[in-house]
Amino acid sequence: MESLFGDEPCRPTVALPPGAHHVPGFLTLEQQRWLVDRFHAWGRGPVPPRYPRVGGHPMSVQSVCLGWHWTPGRLTREAIDQNGERVPPVPDWMVRLGQRALLAADGYEELASAYQPDCALVNYYDDDARMGMHQDKDERSPAPVVSISIGNSCRFRFGNTETRNKPWVDLELRSGDLFVFGGPSRMAFHGVTKVIPGTAPAGCGLTTGRVNITLRVTGLA
Ligand code: SIN
Numbered sequence: 358m359e360s361l362f363g364d365e366p367c368r369p370t371v372a373l374p375p376g377a378h379h380v381p382g383f384l385t386l387e388q389q390r391w392l393v394d395r396f397h398a399w400g401r402g403p404v405p406p407r408y409p410r411v412g413g414h415p416m417s418v419q420s421v422c423l424g425w426h427w428t429p430g431r432l433t434r435e436a437i438d439q440n441g442e443r444v445p446p447v448p449d450w451m452v453r454l455g456q457r458a459l460l461a462a463d464g465y466e467e468l469a470s471a472y473q474p475d476c477a478l479v480n481y482y483d484d485d486a487r488m489g490m491h492q493d494k495d496e497r498s499p500a501p502v503v504s505i506s507i508g509n510s511c512r513f514r515f516g517n518t519e520t521r522n523k524p525w526v527d528l529e530l531r532s533g534d535l536f537v538f539g540g541p542s543r544m545a546f547h548g549v550t551k552v553i554p555g556t557a558p559a560g561c562g563l564t565t566g567r568v569n570i571t572l573r574v575t576g577l578a
C-alpha cells in the first residue's frame with residue numbers, strides 16, 4: 358500500500374556551531390519548481406547570469422543578483438561588471454520566504470518578523486562547480502544569512518570565524534533544504550566542496566546542477 362510518508366529515511370544531523378542551523382526539507386517539490394522557474398526568468402534580464410571574477414579569475418559558479426549586485430568587496434545597485442543595468446529588487450514574496458525561514462530555524466523565531474533581506478545572490482552550480490571557503494562580509498548588517506538549495510545535493514563545508522581552515526563541519530545540502538547562519542556564526546567561513554551528480558529529486562525543476570539562493574540584509578542605503 359502506498360504510504361503518505363515517503364521512502365526517505367531520517368537524515369542524521371551533524372552538530373553545528375551556535376547560530377548555524379540546517380533545516381532539511383524546508384521546501385516542497387512544488388515550491389522548488391516554482392523557484393527554478395523564477396531563476397530562469399531572472400536569467401533573462403535585465404542583467405543576465407555571469408561568472409563573477411575573483412582576483413582576475415572567473416568563479417565556476419554562475420550568478421544573478423537581486424536588490425544589490427555583488428562583485429568582490431562591493432555591493433552596488435547596478436551591474437558594474439556587466440551591462441550597467443540596475444538589478445531587480447528583492448520581491449516581497451522572497452522577503453516573506455526569508456521570514457518563514459527564520460521561523461523554521463531554532464533560535465531565530467524572534468527576529469523573523471523584522472527580517473527584511475534587501476539582497477539575494479542566486480547561484481547556479483553545474484556538476485563541476487565549487488565555491489572556495491569564504492566569509493559573507495560585504496554586508497554591514499549582522500542579520501543572519503538564509504540559504505536555500507535546489508537540484509543536485511552538494512557537500513557544504515561550514516567552518517569557523519577565525520580562519521578558512523579546520524575546525525569545520527561537512528554536511529550535505531539537498532534539494533529543498535534550508536541553512537541559516539547568523540549570530541556568532543554570521544562571519545563563519547563556508548564553501549561548497551562538491552556537487553553530487555544525479556541526486557536532484559524528480560520534480561524539483563532541475564535535472565542537472567544546483568541552484569542556491571542566499572538572502573542577506575546589506576545595511577546599505
Ligand atoms: C554562498 O556561500 O554564497 C553559497 C553557498 C551555497 O551554495 O550553498
Ligand code: MN
Pocket residue numbers: 491492493547
Ligand atoms: Mn557565502
